[in-house]
Amino acid sequence: MEIKAADVAKLRKMTGAGMMDCKKALIEADGDYDKAQDIIRERGKLVAAKRADRSATEGVVVSKIVGQKGYMLCLACETDFVAKNSEFSATANEILDIAIAADAADLEALNAVAADGRTVADKVTEKSGQTGEKVELVYYAKIEAPMCVTYIHTNHKLGTLIGFNKEIGMEVAKDVAMQAAAMAPISISREDCDPAVIEHERSIGREQARLDGKPEAMLDKIAEGKVNKFLTENTLLSQPLVKNNKLSVGAYIKQDDPQATVVAYKRFSLND
Template identity: 50%
Template structure:
């Protein structure tokens, strides 16, 4: 049977495949939509299997916040050309929207959720068939707090989400903190949340450096404690110097808005080498 433009458009809307891919699939399936969709899916699976050993180092990183919940999603591919494609970005956005609605516990749970009757895992395979590149859901992170904010750095390669201990905080204040996380890459909200093994390692590094400087052995612990305080000031969010105002810390900036306001959690993800 003859394939019409309306049929091709309908299949493209259902699958996201290109016009020629849809036309060829419909012709091969003699106009049967289910058969055409299966042809497109099989093509995606074949390409995904063939390119399994390729590195998907590019992609699109998006974040959003909805009330007390925020999430980051990264859909990865092989080239920046595909990463900047509007259909690829739209698929990433659709996955993020589902994450915000369903609040899955982890990335494996997210893959099983559906969009228009298709699992996210299958949709990614389908997209791989359309682009000819390896694709994968590279990251999913989320947090819950009384209020949340997100920040996406231009280029869709880096995103952050931050949770606060109070509701209805000023949008710009919250966004400033999310941008601080993006720019300064803290390892914890405060010094109490820095892992014990990280602290032990930093103390040992500080002691060894002091030894190399010729400091007396009995002074090493005191010197190391002084240097670990500097480490906390550089690497914990609330003690970091605010990038927009070098005279105050992030906690001081938050306290100016409300004496009890503080950040309680954050997530940061980037595709960029750091």
């Protein structure tokens, strides 16, 4: 049967698949749209299965602030060529909009959300079929706070979400989001740092002091000093501000508002 350009365009709109893939599917399905969609989905599953052992180290990080909530996700693929394709970015943003509409709690919940008769997991699998590469939704997070800001680095492989306990100046808020992107703090503050991480650093500090020949009675004090240094350098509010290292990030925020602080923080990088 004759497959018209309008039919191909219609299927492409329904599936997001390439024009030639849509035409082939319609020919194979004798013009039946439902069958053609199934064919495209099955091809996506086949590609995904074949590429399962590949590494998806490229991709895009996208984010959005909606009211007092912030959302961020990363759609990953195998090559920079695919990652820089506008349609790939459009798919990442489409999934982000689905996440926002559903207010998905986590990555597992987002993958299960259905839109247009397909789950997000299905959409990701179909993207594998369209690109011929392994495609994965590798990260998703959301925060909620009285003020939320986001920063996406220019390479679109790194992003942060920061939540504040109250409204502050946007320039200050953006500086904090960029600080988190650049310096990769492990937590907001000393108080919410994983105790296991602190104990690990304490053990390293004690062992280093022992190897340096320090007296046994001094090991704990030396180790504690190293832990304090580590926490100063690696927790967001204690870190020296990149744009003025005479100020900590916490002090910089309080210059804008003495009652303000960070209450939520998420960071993701494809390069980590």
